Structures are given as structure tokens and as C-alpha cells.
Amino acid sequence: MARYQFIIAYDGTHFEGFQRQEKARTVQGEVEKALHKLNWQGKAILAAGRTDTGTHAEGQVIAFDLDWAHTPLELSRAVNANLPMDIVVKQAATARPDFHPRFEAVARCYRYRLFHALERDPLRERYAWRVQSEVEMDLLNKAAQILIGVHDFVSFGTPPRPGGSTIREVNQAKWVEEREFLQFEIRANAFLYHMVRRLVYIQVLVGQKRFSLDEFRRGVLEVHSQPPGLAPAHGLVLSDVVYPPVGMLDFDQPGK
Amino acid sequence: MARYQFIIAYDGTHFEGFQRQEKARTVQGEVEKALHKLNWQGKAILAAGRTDTGTHAEGQVIAFDLDWAHTPLELSRAVNANLPMDIVVKQAATARPDFHPRFEAVARCYRYRLFHALERDPLRERYAWRVQSEVEMDLLNKAAQILIGVHDFVSFGTPPRPGGSTIREVNQAKWVEEREFLQFEIRANAFLYHMVRRLVYIQVLVGQKRFSLDEFRRGVLEVHSQPPGLAPAHGLVLSDVVYPPVGMLDFDQPGK
Numbered sequence: 001m002a003r004y005q006f007i008i009a010y011d012g013t014h015f016e017g018f019q020r021q022e023k024a025r026t027v028q029g030e031v032e033k034a035l036h037k038l039n040w041q042g043k044a045i046l047a048a049g050r051t052d053t054g055t056h057a058e059g060q061v062i063a064f065d066l067d068w069a070h071t072p073l074e075l076s077r078a079v080n081a082n083l084p085m086d087i088v089v090k091q092a093a094t095a096r097p098d099f100h101p102r103f104e105a106v107a108r109c110y111r112y113r114l115f116h117a118l119e120r121d122p123l124r125e126r127y128a129w130r131v132q133s134e135v136e137m138d139l140l141n142k143a144a145q146i147l148i149g150v151h152d153f154v155s156f157g158t159p160p161r162p163g164g165s166t167i168r169e170v171n172q173a174k175w176v177e178e179r180e181f182l183q184f185e186i187r188a189n190a191f192l193y194h195m196v197r198r199l200v201y202i203q204v205l206v207g208q209k210r211f212s213l214d215e216f217r218r219g220v221l222e223v224h225s226q227p228p229g230l231a232p233a234h235g236l237v238l239s240d241v242v243y244p245p246v247g248m249l250d251f252d253q254p255g256k
Numbered sequence: 257m258a259r260y261q262f263i264i265a266y267d268g269t270h271f272e273g274f275q276r277q278e279k280a281r282t283v284q285g286e287v288e289k290a291l292h293k294l295n296w297q298g299k300a301i302l303a304a305g306r307t308d309t310g311t312h313a314e315g316q317v318i319a320f321d322l323d324w325a326h327t328p329l330e331l332s333r334a335v336n337a338n339l340p341m342d343i344v345v346k347q348a349a350t351a352r353p354d355f356h357p358r359f360e361a362v363a364r365c366y367r368y369r370l371f372h373a374l375e376r377d378p379l380r381e382r383y384a385w386r387v388q389s390e391v392e393m394d395l396l397n398k399a400a401q402i403l404i405g406v407h408d409f410v411s412f413g414t415p416p417r418p419g420g421s422t423i424r425e426v427n428q429a430k431w432v433e434e435r436e437f438l439q440f441e442i443r444a445n446a447f448l449y450h451m452v453r454r455l456v457y458i459q460v461l462v463g464q465k466r467f468s469l470d471e472f473r474r475g476v477l478e479v480h481s482q483p484p485g486l487a488p489a490h491g492l493v494l495s496d497v498v499y500p501p502v503g504m505l506d507f508d509q510p511g512k
Contacts, residue, residue, distance in 0.1 A: 011378040056379055080375065088376040119336065120344040122267040123312055123493070127379065178435070237379070 003065050004072060005095040006079070009058045011086040013126060013234065017053040018060070020044065027051070027087060031062065034082035038075075040066050048101040048241040049108060052194070054233035056127065058090075059109070059240040061101040107171060107242035108191060112184040112200045112235050128181055129200075129235035135182060135207035137175060143203040144173040144184070146217050155219055156199055157192030166192060175203075187242075200231040259321050260328060261351040262335070265314045267342040269382060269490065273309040274316070276300065283307070283343060287318065290338035294331075296322050304357040304497040305364060308450070310489035312383065314346075315365070315496040317357040357497065363427060364447060365496035368440040368456045368487065384437055385456075385491035391438060391463035393431060399459040400429040400440065402473050411475055412455055413448030422448060431459075443498075456487040 008031070016024035020032065031045060048061040068075050076092035083089070113128040115121070116135060124130070147170045154166040172187040184200055202219065205211035264287070272280035276288065287301060304317040324331050332348035339345070369384040371377070372391060380386070403426045410422040428443040440456055458475065461467035 009378055011382075058379060085376065085381075086378045088378055090375060119346060120341065122265055122342045122344055123314060123383065125341075126267075126382070 001065050001067050003063055003095045003097050003099055004068070004075060005061065005063045005093050005099060005101065006076065006089045007091040008060050008062060009088050009090050010056060010060070012051060012054050012056040014086060015053065017055070018047060018050040027057075027060075030084055030087055031079075034079050035064060035066070037082045038066065038068070038078055040064065042066075046101050048105050049191075049238065051238055052197075052233045052236070055236045055238065056234075057238040060238055061105070061241045061243075063095055063099055063101045065097075101241065104243055105190075105241045106244060107187050107189055108238065109172075109185070109187045109240040109242070110191070110196045111186075111237050111239050112196060112231065113178065113181045113237075114184075114200070114204065114231070114235055115181050124180070126234065127237075129232050131204060131208075133208045135204055136209070137177065137182065137207070139209070139213065140175040140182065140184075140203055140207040142213055143206045143216050144175055144186075146213070146220055147173040147186070147199065151220055153192055153195055153220075155223075156202075157195035159192055168192065168195070185239075187240075194230060196236060197231045197233065198229070200235070201229045204231065257321050257323050259319055259351045259353050259355055260324070260331060261317065261319045261349050261355060261357065262332065262345045263347040264316045264318060265344050265346050266312060266316070268307060268310050268312040270342060271309065273311070274303060274306040283313075283316075286340055286343055287335075290335050291320060291322070293338045294322065294324070294334055296320060298322075302357050304361050305447075305494065307494055308453075308489045308492070311492045311494065312490075313494040316494055317361070317497045317499075319351055319355055319357045321353075360499055361446075361497045362500060363443050363445055363498040364494065365428075365441070365443045365498070366447070366452045367442075367493050367495050368452060368491050369434065369437045369493075370440075370456070370460065370487070370491055371437050380436070382490065383493075385488050387460055387464075389464045391460055392465070393433065393438065393463070395465070395469065396431040396438065396440075396459055396463040398469055399462045399472050400431055400442075402469070402476055403429040403442070403455065407476055409448055409451055409476075411479075412458075413451035415448055424448065424451070441495075443496075450486060452492060453487045453489065454485070456491070457485040460487065 010027050015027050018027045020026050020028040042064050045062045045064040051057055072092035072094055076089040079089050114131055115124060115128050117130050118132060121130060150169045152167050159166055168188050168190055170188045174185055176183050186196060202216060206213060206216050266283050271283050274283045276282050276284040298320050301318045301320040307313055328348035328350055332345040335345050370387055371380060371384050373386050374388060377386060406425045408423050415422055424444050424446055426444045430441055432439050442452060458472060462469060462472050
């Protein structure tokens, strides 16, 4: 029996979020179903974080214990053969027997993509939020700059456990132009529930001049009022989970 | 009664192609269903071209006759309200009573997107073809260069009507890097059935050094053997249909 660690990607469109539920299709449920076919006997896989219904991932990290006689690479191939098309194991490795993907993560990175268009856009709306008023890149980046540092983000989400701390450290926050998309990239030690989606929503209000930079700054740094709204889940991707370099014992990438 | 002209976009994933069929979900079928709700009485809409099952469009052009008391913009909004989420009217205009979107088109533009990866990639494979061996951009562009000009493309597809000409003029053909994608962009006066997908397939063989540039050149310009294969439909987008500037009488973009 050894502990294995996977980096997985998924298209969140047809999942009711990450966390297993009795009657809904979830990422955890599908991964566990695939593992059961390899005689996995565990109760639940461990994961770096739970993504919302409709949110995508490129760098979700999971861990579990399994009796497996072959290499991690062969394990990832076997699991991929049992997974549906909208989930894939990207990387596999053995891990320390006590490795925990959530507790040991030192940072998480998300990206959020949006674009401005008046009418529906069937080829872009699966992975990006369409906003109907123009958004000024310059204002977005001024807003993002304000986020960097240690702040009490109580206005922007709830902690995983009731009563937990709402203080988080944002290491990086910026907006970049990605072809026709405006893309928000944020890295923090951890995130509150819904935090990225609320931060995107309010920054868009700033970028559309419906909310001033000063109001935004006060909202982030001082006043802790109710958050104004939530950007849709389908624009959001969990892009990376960062660990100290010692986390992995070895490292295999399928197909290499 | 006036003739109207629409530019429409669609995600081809859940359509059995453009052309109406008795029992399958098609783009034409859905558009006609939406028009029927506005008391459209025609037998069939006209279209610039028929896309394959799974192929997408950003610039398909259709035309039809309708009794409509309001502006083209209002018509496009009314149709959009009746269309499913995977089709949208992007632009609407009145047209000459005898305007035909296929016969009057002077050029069509397609783009095809692919990427190299060993394992499945759920967030990219809906709109791009994943190839498992690396492809050399330089060879792709040398191959594309060979396509430009007037050639008999009999090796690369069949004409819309049996016995029709297989000679086509390619005005533009190039590969560009689009983030992690390699994108083929081609413009020709018209295309044979399956031509773009066959051209992509064989160029990828060239880019992977499984087929030489000389063989490719002979295949295009001289020897007319059986085409080697077909790149998957889901990487292909009909991006634009080009008309002489006189085609439209006026021009409305929804939401402007």
C-alpha cells in the first residue's frame, strides 16, 4: 500500500462541483468510481480544494492510498482509461504516506476569463463570462494591485469552517489580455469560499466605472460590508496548487 | 416581404451538421424552428455552405424571406430569443430580394486548431484536435505555402455536385501559433467537401515528418491519389464568408 498523488484536470460544465454527493455527478465521485475499478478500498480521496459547480480545473491535486504493483505512470494510465472524457489525470507520483494535498499546499492559483460582447457567443461562453458593458483594463489592474498583501477578506467570502479566519495573503493578482479575453490571475496562500468569483465581480464593476477604486479599496482594506455579487462559475479555473519542493517523492507524466 | 441576411455562429458539438434532417438536431433545423415562431412560411433557408457534423462556425451566412414590420436588428433579437444557446445571430441586414449567400460568396475562410499533448485535455479538446506527436511549425508553413494558387484539389475532397469541378483557388493559407494551439487559416474561392480537414491531416503528417514536403507537393500539384485521412471535425471553424461589398443593403449589429 502506498500513497499516490495526482494532478487532475476537468471541464466542470457537467459536474455538480468537486465534492461527492449522493445523487449528483461530481468530480470526486467519478474519480473514486475509477479507482474502485482498480480495487481501491478507501473511504474518500483527499483533495487540495473543492471547486464549485461549473468551475474547471487544470491543476487540482488529489491523494489516496492504493495497492498497486506498477509505476505511478501506469497507474495514471489505468485511471485515465476508467475516467470519463471530462476528467483526466495529468501527472502521477508516489507521495509520503502522510502527504495531505490540502494541508501541505502553500499556495493556490486561479484564473478567471471574461470578454465583452453584446450578444451571446456560443464558441466562447463555455469557459468565459460574457459581460455586456465594456471593462477598462487599466482600472482592473489598479483594482488587482490593491488586493496584493495580507488582508481580511471577510467581505469576499466565507471560510471553509464556520468561525475560521478570513485573513488571506494574496501574493499575485493581475489582469492580462488573452486574445479577446480579459484574464484575471490570482495566487494566494488560500481562498475563502467564493472569494475569486466575488473579487472578479467587484473588479468588473470597477472596470465598468459603476464602483470607484476608492470604494473598492475601502471594501478590501477597511469596511467589511456584504459582497456585491458573484461572477459565474464557468469562467473560473483552478490552475495550480503549490507545494514545498519536498512534497513529491518521484514524478511521472503520462506518456513520457 | 423582404429578404434578410444573417451572420450566425454556432458550437457544432451537439449538431448533426448544418443541413436539415428528418430526425437529427441540425443548425438549419433549429434556425428554421426559430423562424417558424415568427411566422416564417418558407420551405428552406439559404446558406453559404454546409458544415460537417461537429464543425463550428463564427461566420456562417444565411438568407430567407420574411414579413417583418421592424428593423433587422429587432428581427435578430427576436430570433436569438427563440434559438438554443449553441446558436446565435451575430449580425442582421436586409438584402436584395434575389441575394443568394452561396452563389454570391467570393471566398470562404476556415480556421483549424490543434495542439500537441500526450494525454487527454478536457479544457481544450472541444475546439481543437489533440495530436500525440510533435508537429514542426516550420514544416507546416512550408506545406501551407504550397497550397496557395489555383490547383486541382481532387485528392482532397469531392465537389458539392458529382462531376463538378475540383479546381479551387486558395488565396491564403498559413499556420500561426495561438497560445498553446497551432492554427491553420485558409481562404479560398470555395472548398470541396472535407477539403480543409484533409489538408490539415496531411499537413500534420508533413509536420511530423511522416510524409515529405515533396510528396505533399506532388500530391497537391500533380498526382491525384486517394487522400490519406481526415482531421476531426471539432477542430474546424467556418470563420468568414466574403461577399462583394454590394451584397448588403444595410447593416445592423444586435445590441449596438
